[in-house]
Amino acid sequence: MNHRMKRLILFIIIFICQCNLGPHYSNHPPNAPSTWKFSRVSAEVQSKNGNIPWWNNFSDKQLTHLVNQSLQNNLDLKMAGARIKQARALLKIAKSYQYPFVSLGFSTEYTKQDQLDSISQRFNRNGVNISAQLTVSYEIDLWNKYKRQVDIAKINIYSAIYEKQLVTLLLISDIANTYFKYLALNQRYILIKNSIRNEKTISKMTSLKQRSGMTSQLDLYQSKANLSSLESQLPGIHLDRNQLENALSILVGKQVNDLKLNKRRIFQIIIPANIPVGLPSHLLRRRPDILQAEASLLSAHGNIQIARAYMFPTLTLTAKGGYVSDQLFTFNKRSFTQYSIGLDLTIPIFKGGQLSGEYEKNKYRYQELLYNYQKVILTAFKEVEDYLTAIKLITIQEKSIFKEAQFNKKAYEIAILQYRRGLSDYTTVLTIYRSLLSSQNSVIQIRLLKLLAIVGLYKALGGGW
Numbered sequence: 001m002n003h004r005m006k007r008l009i010l011f012i013i014i015f016i017c018q019c020n021l022g023p024h025y026s027n028h029p030p031n032a033p034s035t036w037k038f039s040r041v042s043a044e045v046q047s048k049n050g051n052i053p054w055w056n057n058f059s060d061k062q063l064t065h066l067v068n069q070s071l072q073n074n075l076d077l078k079m080a081g082a083r084i085k086q087a088r089a090l091l092k093i094a095k096s097y098q099y100p101f102v103s104l105g106f107s108t109e110y111t112k113q114d115q116l117d118s119i120s121q122r123f124n125r126n127g128v129n130i131s132a133q134l135t136v137s138y139e140i141d142l143w144n145k146y147k148r149q150v151d152i153a154k155i156n157i158y159s160a161i162y163e164k165q166l167v168t169l170l171l172i173s174d175i176a177n178t179y180f181k182y183l184a185l186n187q188r189y190i191l192i193k194n195s196i197r198n199e200k201t202i203s204k205m206t207s208l209k210q211r212s213g214m215t216s217q218l219d220l221y222q223s224k225a226n227l228s229s230l231e232s233q234l235p236g237i238h239l240d241r242n243q244l245e246n247a248l249s250i251l252v253g254k255q256v257n258d259l260k261l262n263k264r265r266i267f268q269i270i271i272p273a274n275i276p277v278g279l280p281s282h283l284l285r286r287r288p289d290i291l292q293a294e295a296s297l298l299s300a301h302g303n304i305q306i307a308r309a310y311m312f313p314t315l316t317l318t319a320k321g322g323y324v325s326d327q328l329f330t331f332n333k334r335s336f337t338q339y340s341i342g343l344d345l346t347i348p349i350f351k352g353g354q355l356s357g358e359y360e361k362n363k364y365r366y367q368e369l370l371y372n373y374q375k376v377i378l379t380a381f382k383e384v385e386d387y388l389t390a391i392k393l394i395t396i397q398e399k400s401i402f403k404e405a406q407f408n409k410k411a412y413e414i415a416i417l418q419y420r421r422g423l424s425d426y427t428t429v430l431t432i433y434r435s436l437l438s439s440q441n442s443v444i445q446i447r448l449l450k451l452l453a454i455v456g457l458y459k460a461l462g463g464g465w
Contacts, residue, residue, distance in 0.1 A: 073253025133322030143309035165288035219426035286462035387457035
């Protein structure tokens with residue numbers, strides 16, 4: 001090996017070592033708070049309660065059945081599963097670039113050529129030639145661009161898996177929220193039906209009192225108007241309940257008429273005693289949207305390095321071999337073999353800014369996804385704090401509303417007793433009754449809000465783990 005060749009090899013080695021393929025990866029996650037503001041759950045309680053599917057904490061068999069059906073039949077979930085398979089197929093494609101490309105070609109052509117038969121003799125032949133050629137081409141991955149493509153394809157598989165976990169989490173949360181709204185309507189329906197039954201009794205009593213001259217027609221018409229007002233609410237409840245049933249049918253992957261629900265009520269749902277909140281720092285490894293955002297960030301970083309690699313020379317080994325004959329699969333004196341082997345070095349010199357533009361695009365895409373990753377984390381911390389605060393304050397509010405409903409019920413019982421004895425008019429009864437009905441509706445609504453807040457907290461924590 002002469003000195004010039006040694007210098008060339010040394011130059012190539014130094015050049016490769018000095019090439020910088022892009023910035024080092026760093027995600028810079030925001031600092032997690034040391035603890036949650038409204039959480040006092042101990043770590044021991046968290047670890048005990050955190051190993052079961054979170055929807056089972058409500059101890060409702062119908063809810064569990066709906067969730068199990070959705071995990072089998074929901075179309076969004078099936079689409080997410082198909083995207084995982086697509087990502088795995090893309091990994092196969094990415095891996096293929098790390099191997100030689102081998103192709104076999106056949107051709108036939110009419111030729112007119114001089115062919116050397118011996119050292120001293122030539123002859124001219126016209127006719128049809130049949131040729132076959134095997135080509136092997138392999139690009140040496142000097143800058144690891146194909147290796148990084150494989151790494152990105154693997155990351156994209158994890159991203160698709162995290163996406164499916166996110167779809168599952170949102171799906172189960174939607175089922176729980178829709179189901180609890182349905183139960184709240186069942187509770188309201190029973191409340192209105194009982195109120196109609198009571199109002200019919202009062203209306204009959206008012207009619208008898210009006211006939212005997214103990215009260216005026218004003219009380220009678222007020223009673224009938226109140227009865228009509230109550231009856232007018234039932235169709236609206238039926239409509240809302242039917243729409244929620246249809247929504248649940250879509251979520252569990254069934255036809256709208258195939259889903260059968262029993263008429264459970266919202267106060268039959270058990271409120272979970274302890275919710276496994278965990279430490280704020282654990283949220284980074286628990287929520288699928290955070291994991292997916294980080295996977296996208298890793299993928300974008302790999303694309304920077306690939307774009308940078310395309311700015312450097314490529315080295316390709318090529319080998320070809322075959323034969324030409326006037327008869328297929330037959331070697332004779334008029335057939336001959338040929339082969340070649342070569343080394344191609346391609347150096348990009350000028351592409352009008354395409355390569356640098358591609359590199360800058362991927363670099364700024366990485367910055368965008370970095371900011372998105374940080375935003376997703378901050379949003380996750382906010383959502384957990386919001387739902388912890390909501391549960392605490394709703395619990396306090398629920399106690400006051402319960403007391404209000406109890407006091408209104410006592411007042412209504414006294415008002416009815418006085419009305420029967422002629423000590424008060426129907427206007428007083430109607431005023432107190434409307435307060436009672438309003439507070440009873442508030443009791444249902446506040447229980448629904450509490451359950452929705454608990455579901456929201458489970459979702460903000462990343463569900464079961």
